[in-house]
Amino acid sequence: MSVTAPAGFEASGVAVGLKSTGKPDVAVVVNRGPLKVGAAVFTSNRAKANPILWSEQVIADGAVEAIVLNSGGANCFTGSFGFQTTHQTAEKTAEILGVGAGDVLVCSTGLIGTGDQVFRDKVLTGVAEGIAALSTTGGDDAARAIMTTDSRHKTTVFEGDGWRIGGMAKGAGMLAPGLATMLVVITTDAVIDAAEADAHLRAATRVSFDRLDSDGCMSTNDQVTLLASGASGTTPDAEAFRSALIAVCTDLAVQLQGDAEGASHDITIRVVNAATEDDAVEVGRSVARNNLFKAAIFGNDPNWGRVLAAIGTTDAVFDPYDVDVWMNGVRVCSAGGPDRPREDVDLTPRATDLQIDLKSGSAVATIYTNDLTHDYVHENSAYSS
Incomplete structure (x- = not known):
């Protein structure tokens, strides 16, 4: 009701x-x-x-x-x-x-x-x-x-x-x-x-x-x-x-x-061990707004390099060469370098979990986003027609 x-x-x-x-x-x-x-x-x-x-x-x-x-x-x-x-x-x-x-x-x-x-x-x-x-x-x-x-x-x-x-x-x-x-x-x-x-x-x-x-x-x-x-x-x-x-x-x-327009993946970005909650939000949002990352997820490509490139544009406190990244439970990046093979990551499910460990404190934040798809572009190119 x-x-x-x-x-x-x-x-x-x-x-x-x-x-x-x-x-x-x-x-x-x-x-x-x-x-x-x-x-x-x-x-x-x-x-x-x-x-x-x-x-x-x-x-x-x-x-x-x-x-x-x-x-x-x-x-x-x-x-x-x-x-x-x-x-x-x-x-x-x-x-x-x-x-x-x-x-x-x-x-x-x-x-x-x-x-x-x-x-x-x-x-x-x-x-x-x-x-x-x-x-x-x-x-x-x-x-x-x-x-x-x-x-x-x-x-x-x-x-x-x-x-x-x-x-x-x-x-x-x-x-x-x-x-x-x-x-x-x-x-x-x-x-x-x-x-x-x-x-x-x-x-x-x-x-x-x-x-x-x-x-x-x-x-x-x-x-x-x-x-x-x-x-x-x-x-x-x-x-x-x-x-x-x-x-x-x-x-x-x-x-x-x-229900986001055209989305094929629901992406939950969890930033952990940030110096402050504001830092965690800023880092998570930088990834959520990165079209290269969102396009990669649409293509089921665990391109973690795009995550590091995105968070490097923020003013948050962390060492980009000491960051860990998980995609759907697989640690693909450890201390700013490669970890598990990309082939170990299954991005075919709609639910996509990304975790970023900044190793700078104890604050956490979760950002919700989705991938960038052909359908999103089509729907919004014809919205007023």
Whole structure:
């Protein structure tokens, strides 16, 4: 049931013609309370879509009644008309629900630079139809409505001790930290306040969505939202709740990785024994963004030399001539030199594990990425056609 698994939430997903496929394209999630707590993190791209500009204002007071999400159009670089469309979306939602427009978040995803009166009318129609279709079992419909190039909807549920967390996500391309081309809605019926929700969400996204680096491209529409209803009446231990939220975010991030456009390998890069966590992240990300390495993995070529070449471009503390590298459990590089024969490495499975030992400390970090394929190039060369 995704976002409707926790008590206090209703959701829906309806089709209003934003997608040419006729599939659901507007989702609504409503928090029935008793708490109306909200927190969100947004893309760090300076080029922000109109829904991001709106939602950044809404979330400031930590109170959220509902969130409306549409696929089939990013509503980005659409001028004042586009911002007015976002504003009207929130106002329409607020009018029907009997709440304030300033407590309604809006998200959009799709092609950048398009948006007209037809788009606006369809979104507003979607708001009305979506609210009319709200139910406590509508989480999966909502998850399907936010899909764009996704091949499947992405949901997760965590069962706590008397409380739950549910989540849905979309994303398949432009997946890079800060955040990614993702829309994520997470709900919980735990009793937490706005400050706690914000702190927990930032801690969770830091080690999950911000470690997903599929193609090095940063979007304009990314938003990860946490809504808390308090309907369980249970106040969880803070550490237990944060751990659960990290698990939920990591689960969704890995689902996004597994559906990356055109990918044939899901690559998990684990950097160990770094001087600092920042160093570990920097080293892992340098490999995740190295097209030569990603192309080699696509060709099932355990070319570990490309790993060393990539990490050598970073400012991290380590001796490049004392690094060990493992590929799918085989140490192919020891102390910066050859170890086991490349033929010992089997890269035919989709799951690909890369471990890099920097021998400079005790910090670790994991980065999630994928290979670079012909299908990725084809899909993105024809995205707007």
